[in-house]
Amino acid sequence: MADEHHHHDPTFYRTPRDAAEAPPEKLAYVATFSRPADQPDAIAVLDADPDSAQYGSVVGFTELPYLGDELHHFGWNACSSALHPGGGHDHGGRRYLVVPGIRSSRVHILDTEPDPSSPTVAKVLEADEVGKRAGYSRPHTVHCGPGAVFMSCLGGYGEEGPGGIALLDQNTFDVIGPWEADRGDQFFAYDVWWHVMADVAVTSEWGTPSMIENGVVPELLLGRKYGHRLHFWDMKSRKLTQTVDLGDEHQMVLELRPAHDPTKKYGFVGVVVSVEDLSASIWMWHEENGEWAATKVITIPAEPAPADQLPPLLQGFGAVPPLVTDINLSVDDQFLYVSCWGTGELKQYNVSDPLHPVETGSVRIGGITGRAAHPARPDQPLSGGPQMVEVSRDGKRVYFTNSLYGAWDDQFYPDGVGAWMAKLDVTPGGGLSFDERFFPEGEAFRGRRTHQVRLQGGDASSDSYCFPSEP
Secondary structure, three states, X not given: OOOOOHXXXXXXXOOHHHHHHOXXXXXXXXXXXXXXXXXXXXXXXXXXXXXXXXXXXXXXXXXXOOOOOOEOOOEEOOOHHHHOOOOOOOOOOOOEEXXXXXXXXXXXXXXXXXXXXXXXXXXXXXXXXXXXXXXXXXXXXXXXXXXXXXXXXEEEOOOOOOOEEEEEOOOOOOEEEEOOOEOOOOOOOOOEEEEHHHOEEEEOEOOOXXXXXXXXXXXXXXXXXXXXXXXXXXXXOOEEEEEXXXXXXXXXXXXXXXXXXXXXXXXXXXXXXXXXXXXXXEEEEEEEOOEEEEEEEEEEOOEEOOHHHOOHHHOOOOEEOOOEEEEEEOOOOOEEEEEEOOOOEEEEEEOOOOOOOEEEEEEEOEOOOOXXXXXXXXXXXXXXOOOOEEEOOOOOEEEEXXXXXXXXXXXXXXXXXXXXXXXXXXXOOOOEEEOOOOOOEHHHHOOOEEEEEEEXXXXXXXXXXOOOOOO
């Protein structure tokens, strides 16, 4: 399916600095889904070129062939990790988007050539192909890795679990099989990332399909039954080497953001909620005395609110939990962005000293009780809040969307979550401001909700780099 021109692909970057110095993105790809499943999900293509007459508008809209996929996370077939000396090099460049449906377990391969603003469906993997060949279902996160596409999956094939990682061939997109050779007691899955020079992979935990697909199950949450651990793996042997438990009060250990500098063996992970006080938290994993450890470096408290302003799920608590559902680390490893989907806040932290983050910026938009408007439409209250957040390679722009997951949207925003996308400009040294020219919303997305964003040429969460900026 792909040709061998990747050595000439200018969007494969040897170092984080090379990525930051490359030309800025002109397009953003956004996963959109139909919650009633009465029309196909689609990838919307947004014009991100501020010099364009169509800036901030949807310029492409690729509908998928079926109903009911629920697009969630997606990624590229190949990226900077292809430059790894030990990786496979028999694929083309950054051309195809690998787009799974978390509800249908189908995987769609979209070709962004010849017209990047109008991707076409090149291949569809049915659920049985992932299930029979890898043993998994409910594909969630896609990363272009050295030698293969890594696709984390929440469920097992025909059973709840264990979840894990399916490998796809980067050339044919056939399912190779499960990545894990020895998983130990790992059962829950969510995200996967790695420290490529150290041959260490990291995975996190959410829950099995029945625990998430119809919404948060209060009994399971209060019973501390969702995921609360990090797993560390040897990438060569594909064996689980260590598990770090953050404590069962810290429910749902989700997005992993390792340092982009491949010589640094640390990263950040977000925890959705503490069942003790409804706070959210950010943890840093790092090495300590030859083993992996996790240290809580940020705590974000819940905000008190009158019960009559809260959805039924939260009325007994009298507070809005931040619900940290996504985080993102700038390519230079200087700033961490934290989405507080419940309170409607997006926070920026300086993490140049990763054990001691300092908050340097914040904006409010949406929120369970705040319903803060966008400055471009100050009289329009908004539902949802900052959710999937993506950062440009040069760290100057931050994009985010407002839907978490269909059934969860309906629990926390029962009067409707809407559909919108926003962009922030980053002040040098720290600070955030809304770009009033970039606010596609409502019917711009043709009745679909918005989820993950990917940027043309790569972004802060798409690539792993094989060489440090400073040798």
